[in-house]
Amino acid sequence: MDEQPVGTLTFSGYTAQVYSTSTPGEFRVVYQDPAGKTLEEAPITGISTYHQRESEILDRLRQFRDGAPPSPTPYLGDPGEY
Numbered sequence: 001m002d003e004q005p006v007g008t009l010t011f012s013g014y015t016a017q018v019y020s021t022s023t024p025g026e027f028r029v030v031y032q033d034p035a036g037k038t039l040e041e042a043p044i045t046g047i048s049t050y051h052q053r054e055s056e057i058l059d060r061l062r063q064f065r066d067g068a069p070p071s072p073t074p075y076l077g078d079p080g081e082y
Contacts, residue, residue, distance in 0.1 A: 011061035
């Protein structure tokens with residue numbers, strides 16, 4: 001996957017690194033704690049710029065600061081039947 005960093009948001013030492021993917025309108029957000037440990041990775045899709053979801057990203061950073069656990073990572077090994 002060809003990704004380009006497009007922005008960084010911070011809140012109380014927590015950071016969200018935003019990457020643009022090779023798919024138009026799709027971004028990947030990597031949330032990190034103040035020590036730099038990755039807490040969660042989340043896709044955001046259907047938008048032309050991540051700024052449209054900036055408030056949601058900042059809300060998630062606030063949740064981490066307040067002690068929210070990371071979302072469980074879904075099992076992506078089985079694509080299922082199409």
